[in-house]
Amino acid sequence: MAKEKVTLTLDSEQLGELRRLIDARSLSSTVDEAVRAYLAHQRHLDAVDRWLDELEQRFGPVDADAQTWAAGVMERWDAAARSSEVA
Helix, strand or coil, X not given: CCCCCCCCCCCHHHHHHHHHHHCCCCHHHHHHHHHHHHHHHXXXXXXXXXXXXXXXXXXXXXXXXXXXXXXXXHHHHHHXXXXXXXX
């Protein structure tokens, strides 16, 4: 895979923490891995959005109660994901 050198401006505290966490490993490969994971996540979200659009076209719009329920599920999922990141 071809590589390209770039210059990034990062939060100093976050960069310091990252360097402490990765120790002797390559900062470039760690950032590359993080970007790869972020892109995979975004592709997944895009696929879900397309799927939901298809469902809406086929079955009609989602009612407000279902949207409220789904938002609650996502909020709990996000909260759980954030708490596991801290641990």
